[in-house]
Every structure is written in structure tokens, then in C-alpha cells.
Amino acid sequence: MRNIFSPIKKLINTEFVNKIDISDVTFSVFDTETTGLNYNSGDKIISVSGVKVQNFQIDTEGKLDEFCDPMIEITPENEQIHHISNRMVRGKPNIYDLESKFRGFFKRSVLVAHNVKFDCNFLISNLSHTKLESRIREAVKLDTVLFSAGVYPDLKSYELSALCDELNITHHDQLRHSSLGDSIITARLFIHLLKKSKAQNIKEILNISKFGQKVLLNKTINN
Template sequence: MVLDTETTGLDPTLHRIVDISLVEVSRNGIRPLYQTLVNPQQTIPPEASEVHHITDRQVKDKPTWEEVWPTVLTHIQDAVLVAHNAKFDRSFLPETHRPWICSYRLARHLWPEAQKHTNQYLRYWLGLELDADMAHSAAGDTFVTAHVFWQELLTYRKRMAQSDQVEELIAYAASRIPITTMPFGKHKGKPLEDVPIDYIQWALKNREDMEDDLYAALQECWVSYTTNRGRVV
């Protein structure tokens, strides 16, 4: 089941959900299940409205999250949950005790040649002809992500000898993404082995927003450097 949320901000300790959508993906196809705006019981900052275009006026008479969550649970039941950047959506939800798949990570594993892996970019990169014009609304994003995920499943099955084991798919999506080039800064696009070690050391110490996969790759570069230097000495 594909899930998406829109929120009042990025910090789940401070901000609340204002929109949630669920779309079922099964052998029978793709089917919208549930969508609702949510009264966050706090002001929606203009920075958030700029992204999803939801305002205080639109949500003032909508149900609160405490009223919405039981309905969401009835739809989730025993489903595997899928989200594009699942770490974000999962951080805003109560514990579901269900497995998650991040379709963003899955796309990076399956299609490393794509220049970007946002759901809207992949929509056009994959040539999907979709009537989904509500980018950055929960309903629009889940609709697009559901179709992207369907293509991911087809690609995964072709590469993994028709594997239908959902546990293997979950593990594959969660596994470390190989990173071979520097994705930011003055050395962007340069192979990691050619990036000066002092820059790698700086990045490890100062980039708090770094993805775990990149951190691990840079850490390996640092360990390799210090190990080789020790051998020379």
C-alpha cells in the first residue's frame, strides 16, 4: 500500500500532518483507498503551504489526526507500506508494526542511471502517461508513486529471476546504495577516490544532513586512507 503525507513542516516533534492518502497496489492493479485533509491544530506556515498549497482555511473544519488515525489503520491492516522517502512519512505516523519499503531507495538501486529519483522526475523518465496534476498533494503523490512502484516491481522481478519474496524486496530496498561519486560541493561529480582526503574529513565532521549511504562511503574512503598511510609509515 502506497502512503503519502503532507505536513506543517519537517520536524515530527514540532509539526503535524495536514493531508494523507493511501493507494492500494496489488495484482489486481492500482486503486485509491483513502484521502483526507487533516486539521493539524496548529498554524500552517507559509513555507509549508508554498510546497503543498494547503492553507489554514482549508483544514479548519477537517477531522483531527486523532480522529483520522483509526480509519487509516483499518485500511492498512496487514499491508506492506510503501512511501517515496519512507523515512519522512514514517516519522510522522504512530507505530504501525508493519514493514515499510522506500520506493525512493528502491529506484536508486534499480535505476542508478537516472539523474534524479523524485517521484515526479521518475514519472516522466519512465514515460508514464498519468492524469496526476496535483504534485505535492498527498493524493497526487501517492498516485504517481504507486505507478512508479509498479514499474519498480516489474524491473525487480526481471533482475531477480522472477522473485516474489516480499522479504527479499524489503531487504533489497533497505540495503546500502553504492555511491562512487561526490554528490555535492566543489568536488561534485568527482569519483570518491579522487576527492582530497581533507575534504572528505570535513564532510564527515560537518554535514549533519548527510545520507547514511554517503556517510558510509566517505567513511570507507577515510579508513582506507588512514590504513594505507599507516602502512607507508
């Protein structure tokens, strides 16, 4: 396959993603697990995982799957959600030690996650003043919550497991609320949405997400 990234070097902009054949774009589908939900209150990332999607296929050979020591305690309540204990992360590299590895995984790709703003805000906060912070801020991002709402505007729930059940996407073979398991499930959902868009001859997938944002806003207003 020709190297479509050579003329654009490091950055992939929105116009490029909307115009290029989607089968030629590399997507980094990822997920994080954290000590809590509020990075502004000092919550930290404890796990980052991801897989690549290209040409409607998941590439797990180059997967990312890392624990990192948050240097703070994981509460029992949060451990019940993601099943990551203090023992599992103690002594692991801190997130700054992993910054270059994360940056290598994300380079020259569109970032995809289920509620991508949450994961990106944690990476930006936890890795402030690094090259990865700049990379995350500048990157084209795609939220599978909004993408799903744009393709399927009449669904009642856009929670990841509910979406997979509704759309007959396999997910019970992966551990939910683990960063790797959720990355793989999100990648399967993402491929389903890409194929659905292609079947409907819709090429500008970022515009579908903008429509999905309006769908969710209308649902919030009307409920």
C-alpha cells in the same frame, strides 16, 4: 483469490514478503502533507492519502484521502508547497479522530512511500500512544527511493518527478505535493519497479532496497 493472510493474522514480516509471490501481497502506497519538515519541533500532519496496489494494479476504489486539522497555523511558505490553506483544514477532524480509519487502511499490508521513513515518523509522532503507532512501528515498510536506486543504480536523481520523467511514467495528470496525487504517482512508480524486478527474476524486493541504500550511500560519499 485465496486469502493468503488468514494464516498470518495481522502481521506481515520481512521473510514472508521476500518469499511470497509479489502478486499476492497487498501494498498500501501512501503520502502525508505536513505543516513543516520536523516532527520533533512540533510540525503536524495536515493530509494523509493512499491507494492500494495488488497484482501490479492500483485500486483507487478503497483509497484514503483525508484532511486533518493540525490545530496550529500553516505558514504561507508551506502553503506554497502543498497548496493546503488554513481554511481548508480548519474544522476538519483532528488526527486522533482519524486514527481508526488510518489503521483500517494500513492493516494486513506492506507500507510503501517515497521516503517512507519521513511519513512513518510523522504518523508515529502525531499518533503517539495509539494502536496505529504500534502498527506503523511493526509494519514491513518499503521505500521507493531505495527501491529505485536498487533497480536503477546509475540514475542522477531519485526525486519523484525526475524518476517518472526518466522512466516514462505518467505523472503530469496528478497534483504534485498533494498527498493523493503523490500517492498515485508513487504507486505507478512502484508498479514499474515491481514489473522490472519480475522481468529480471528478482523476487526478494526488500533486499533490492537494501542494495539501493548502499548505492545512495556510495553516491553521497563520492560526491
